[in-house]
Amino acid sequence: MNFLSxxxxxxxxxxxxxxxxxxxxxxGIIDFSISYIELPAEMKGYEAMLPKEMSITxxxxxxxxEQSQMMGxxxxxxxxxxxxxxxxxxxxxxxxxxxxxxxxxEKEENKPLSNIEYLDETKNILGYACKKxxxxxxxxxxxxxxxxxxxxxxxxxxEFVGLEGFPLQxxxxxxxxxxxxxxxxxxxxxxxxxxxxxxxxxxDISQADxxxxxxxxx
Numbered sequence: 001m002n003f004l005s006x007x008x009x010x011x012x013x014x015x016x017x018x019x020x021x022x023x024x025x026x027x028g029i030i031d032f033s034i035s036y037i038e039l040p041a042e043m044k045g046y047e048a049m050l051p052k053e054m055s056i057t058x059x060x061x062x063x064x065x066e067q068s069q070m071m072g073x074x075x076x077x078x079x080x081x082x083x084x085x086x087x088x089x090x091x092x093x094x095x096x097x098x099x100x101x102x103x104x105x106e107k108e109e110n111k112p113l114s115n116i117e118y119l120d121e122t123k124n125i126l127g128y129a130c131k132k133x134x135x136x137x138x139x140x141x142x143x144x145x146x147x148x149x150x151x152x153x154x155x156x157x158x159e160f161v162g163l164e165g166f167p168l169q170x171x172x173x174x175x176x177x178x179x180x181x182x183x184x185x186x187x188x189x190x191x192x193x194x195x196x197x198x199x200x201x202x203x204d205i206s207q208a209d210x211x212x213x214x215x216x217x218x
Contacts, residue, residue, distance in 0.1 A: 026152050026166070031055045031185035037171070038178035054181075057192040077196050078105075088202050097202035098210050116162055123147055125168040126186055132164075133163060146170040152186070 002072040032054050036047055043050075051069040058064075061080040066073060072090025078100075079085055085100040121132040137143050148165040160167050166181040204212075 026188070027059045027191055028186070028188040029055055029057045029188075029191070030183055032181050033184050035180040035182070036177065037180055038173075038176070040176040055186075057191055057195050059193075059195070062196045066198055067182070075199070077198075079196065080088075086198060088199055095202045095204050096210070097198065098205055098207055100207075104207060118164070123169075125149070125183055128168060128186070130168055131165075135160070135163075144170050144172045184199070 034050075034052050034054060036050060039047065049070045051067040051074070054065055054067045056063060057064050063078050065076040067075075067144075071092040072095075074090060075088040077085050077087075083102045083105045085105060087098045087100065089096045089098070115136045115138070117134045117136065119132040119134065123130050123132075125147060128149040128151050130149045133146045133148060134142055135144040135146060146160065146167045147169040148160075148163055148167045150165040152166040154174065167181075168186075169181065171178065171180045173179075
């Protein structure tokens with residue numbers, strides 16, 4: 001597995017940890033753009049191949065994140081009731097699906113939450129009034145800068161539990177990569193249950209086997 005594929009997989013794991021939703025009254029689709037503010041030196045020149053857009057589909061206790069990038073479309077599905085999910089990866093025609101077991105799901109779900117500092121700064125995003133917050137880890141380091149709205153009735157993603165509203169813009173840094181995620185469209189609509197089902201043509205793989213592939217193991 002080449003460096004670019006590993007980088008995209010690391011991004012998928014990162015978005016999975018921020019995709020665990022509490023029960024939501026919002027039903028519909030929110031589209032986001034992904035901008036890369038800072039990249040590690042080894043990723044310079046790969047910007048065009050990284051995902052630039054994603055959509056989050058929500059209905060009750062289920063969420064689906066879909067990312068498109070040059071090599072294909074990747075999907076992350078989470079079910080808060082069943083406490084499981086899966087990640088489907090299209091890596092240039094190699095279609096793999098990693099199942100998220102209940103144990104793995106709860107391991108991510110039970111990570112310590114960040115501290116939140118609320119600020120007075122505001123902005124309007126897509127007609128929604130948003131306020132600024134800074135989320136910090138237990139050491140007091142800033143891990144995310146967020147603009148959130150109280151107008152969308154959602155208890156927010158796992159990394160945003162405790163936040164007073166739904167994040168429509170946020171910056172986060174992971175493995176020397178700083179990204180800005182910004183909402184570009186909010187559509188309240190009926191979502192079919194089939195949106196959260198597995199797609200055909202994907203080979204199931206365990207997280208352990210995928211880690212071996214990423215590390216170059218057999």
